[in-house]
Amino acid sequence: MSRLIVVSNRVPDIGKGPPPGGLAVALKAALEQRGGIWMGWSGKSSGSQEPGPLHVEDRGGITFALSDLSRRDLSEYYAGFANSVLWPLCHYRLDLTDYARKDMAGYFRVNRFFAERLRPLIRPDDIIWVHDYHLIPLASELRRIGVENRMGFFMHIPWPSPDVFLTLPVHEAIIGGLTAYDVVGFQTTHDADNFASGLKREGIGGDVGGGWMEAYGRRFRAGAFPIGIATRDFAELARQAVRTAAVRRFADSLEGRDLIIGVDRLDYSKGLTQRIDGYEKFLEANPAWRGRTTMLQVTPKSRTEVPGYAAMQREVAESAGRVNGALGRLDWVPIRYVNRAIDQKVLAGLYRVARVGMVTPLRDGMNLVAKEFVAAQDPEDPGVLVLSRFAGAAQELDGAILVNPYDIEAVGNAVAKALSMPLEERRARFAPMMKQLEEHDISRWCSDFLSVLRD
Incomplete structure (x- = not known):
């Protein structure tokens, strides 16, 4: 059975007890079943202008790969582009978006950093599952450095209509980043339809039937996967x-x-x-x-x-x-x-x-x-x-x-x-x-x- 690699912005500290919340419980169970790696930000600052080294630790069949981010990363990638641009945009609050080119550059820089740190840990048959808006470009960055593994992405927040999404100055790079995945999951059919409409509006690609999309010469799946709880x-x-x-x-x-x-x-x-x-x-x-x-x-x-x-x-x-x-x-x-x-x-x-x-x-x-x-x-x-x-x-x-x-x-x-x-x-x-x-x-x-x- 191929291993599973989960990449998320934050990784729960499972060493301190049970995971906080159903999502962490489900991902932990999937990783324990298949074996694999959970990678992401440690939640801490390196205290300098450079991110910290990758800290790798095995716990109960799961390898945790965590890195501190620099003060600049946290300002530009996290507080800046992710939470002052993408978050309000996806929640239809254009009046609150605060776009700055340096924050956009920081967002892509941190995704490139995660890709480069993850690359040596990947085996040929691993399956990679990336989570949420912080890490949309990660597959593109991994493809750029030669990773051909199957990769999936799940968007936990809404995906906006084309009229809203296309106001983003770098919208083509963001939506193009999703086309590098093999499966793109959304919470609802409305979100998936908005994504397909955005591809079509931009002339990038579109829905070719049966849950399949085509863009930039690639075919991939996209659809709704409504998340549940441990009922x-x-x-x-x-x-x-x-x-x-x-x-x-x-x-x-x-x-x-x-x-x-x-x-x-x-x-x-x-x-x-x-x-x-x-x-x-x-x-x-x-x-x-x-x-x-x-x-x-x-x-x-x-x-x-x-x-x-x-x-x-x-x-x-x-x-x-x-x-x-x-x-x-x-x-x-x-x-x-x-x-x-x-x-x-x-x-x-x-x-x-x-x-x-x-x-x-x-x-x-x-x-x-x-x-x-x-x-x-x-x-x-x-x-x-x-x-x-x-x-x-x-x-x-x-x-x-x-x-x-x-x-x-x-x-x-x-x-x-x-x-x-x-x-x-x-x-x-x-x-x-x-x-x-x-x-x-x-x-x-x-x-x-x-x-x-x-x-």
Whole structure:
């Protein structure tokens, strides 16, 4: 059996315990089954103007190959082009893109650096699987230095429409980078269609049928591979978590009020202020619910090195404070806002306690919080998912109440509908979603993609 080489921007420190999250668990299992290498950035700075040496270590049948990046790399490749250009562009925020040629050069330089470091580790029959927008050019760089192995790429975030994508000054180099792979995976059919349309618009190539694309004289596969979660494991975690002291204390503190929960990394794509405004509209339109429900918004900080994220943190906190000041009472606070990470087991328990899950991003590739909320529910008394139609998960979770997150009144109305929904309807909505999640979990996603790449 050929080995698997996984390349990702960040590599979890599996030496410190179980991998954090289902993706890491699935990739670790695939690597353990086939043997192989997991390569990427260590998450650390070398402290100089040059990247650090490649540190290679074998752990339980997996070879980890990690490198520190230089301060310049982190500024140009990571904070610059990847997260100040590609991230906002792919989330349709052209107003936030901050293109600079030096950052673009740094992005391609770091991909070239990873390719050159990886090349000596590759065997002729290895299969290479590259993850996410940080590393789009990696296959091109590997092909340039003679690597002919099968290579696959998975895009975890949305792929934008051609009208948005073509605003990128180096769009041809980016989309051309994807054509160097043998399989290109997206979260949804919409994303795959946007990619094919971009090839056609630029006269580079296009869809030739059966999931095959052709560009620059190469044929490759492209399509949707919706990512899942470790459904049964997460459901069991939630069942256990409701009995923990932390979750019981929180449930007691609600004093019988219905819980509405939102869990999002701090990012402008998550629609956090719009969600808070929607909850405010709900309370204004339904005064009988004041004092009978509490919204918990958990929002860990992220990308503090990227300009604008600190201002966003203040904006979200001020929005929550405004609602609490306007509508709160001595014995009730409408919104509890937590600006730090919470242990996954505690989160699973909070999902199970909640009557409503609010997942309303302005744009999202998939959004696994939506899937975790569903998996955590008690089948006999499930909560209701309010889900943005612009999240990839909306194509799978058809039992959710779909909303346009830009329509604040509609969000408020969805909250009212979710809280008032009878038990029979809640069960009817929950059952097919849970079946979907069980049949299309993270392990199947991993095996489906690798099967196409291998065959």
